[in-house]
Amino acid sequence: MTVELRAVEFLKQVEAGHVNCPILPTIAVEVARHYVMLCRELIMEDIRLAEFKGEPPSRQRCLYACETAEEARSWKQLVGLGSTVCELTCTGTIHRADASHLLADSEPLSVTRERARKYWRGEAGESPQWETLFVGDAQVTGFGL
Secondary structure (H helix, E strand, O other), X not given: OOOOOOHHHHHHHHHOOOOOOOOHHHHHXXXXXXXXXXXXXXXXXXXXXXXXXXXXXXXXXXXXXXXXXXHHHHHHHHHOOOOOOEEEEEEEEEEEEEHHHOOXXXXXXHHHHHHHHHHHHOOOOOOOOEEEEEEEEEEEEEEOO
């Protein structure tokens, strides 16, 4: 019998001794990773709206693009095997930012907020990993590059 539980409810059941879970560390890391991503995106959007007048495209409502095929291939390795690189002709708004500023683990909120400001200002970090956010019209002009 398989029973699906929400993450926090599942962890409560393990804590109470109602569930024996030998892979608990793996599950706990995955829950924490999702929570960190959610927090990051909420903080990023809050800073974008409050301090940048909502002008850069929202990370929540954009197409992620690359400026070169080489950059796209690099991102493809990070995104995974099921991804495809396409060439686009675009008309719209872009924001070029260094993804190395994005929150990847826990840190003080003040640090996360300052990193978000650097991201939205388009500042490069020590080892930049550039990404381009795009909103507008896009036409596929090449496929499977």
